[in-house]
Amino acid sequence: MFKKYSLFSAFVFFCSFNFFVNSASAIELDDATRTVTLDGSGKTTVLSPEQVKRGKRLFNATCGACHVGGVTKTNPNVGLDPEALSLATPRRDNVEALVDYLKNPLSYDGLESIAETHPSIKSADIYPRMRSLTDEDLFSIAGHVMLQPRVVTEKWGGGKIYY
Known part of the structure; x- marks a missing residue:
């Protein structure tokens, strides 16, 4: 019985340690890390610590069931990693494009609406x-998607290798 509790205690310690060591809070991220591409022209914006926290919370609550770690469960070939977002038509590798997508989602090739199968404002x-999501909420969610490759690097959208 002692052995059983020792293993459990070790497991809890390991999980707690990994959680605290591997998770950076929004306040710990410097301005350079929180700088993401705003629009298709390459203009950037610096996410506030509040936007970072809000984006993570809203993404996990609204999008996280299907997009764990930037992977798309329903189509693992199309993730939320920078390369996949840049190859979409229209490009979705900036905050404004992702906000537009969250309002009115189109197929990856941009030819048809997928609003009936993908959550959106529409x-x-x-x-x-x-x-209940506001434009500010959508901006924070899109900011979260754009920020994650800078925080968790190749793990974001890395598929079965990491998740």
């Missing part, structure tokens, strides 16, 4: 979690 009647 389909908020089908996806209740989208109903």
Whole structure:
């Protein structure tokens, strides 16, 4: 019985240690790390610590069920990593493009609306979690998606290798 509790205690310690060591808080991220691409022209913006925290919380609550670690469960070939976002039509590798996508999602090739199958503001009647999201919330979520490759590097969108 002692051995059982020792293993459990070691497991809890290991998980707690990894959580605290591997998770950087928004305040710890410097301005350079929190700088993300704002629009298609390459203009950048610096996310505030509050936007970083809000984006992470909202992403996990609204998008995290299907996009764990930047991977798309329903189509693992199309993730939220920078390369996949840049190859979409239209490009989705900036905050404004992602906000637009969250309002009115299009297929990866940009040819048809997928609002009935992907949560969006346009389909908020089908996806209740989208109903209360403001433009500021969408900006924070998009900022989170753009920030993660800088924080967790290749793990973001890394697929089965990491998650």
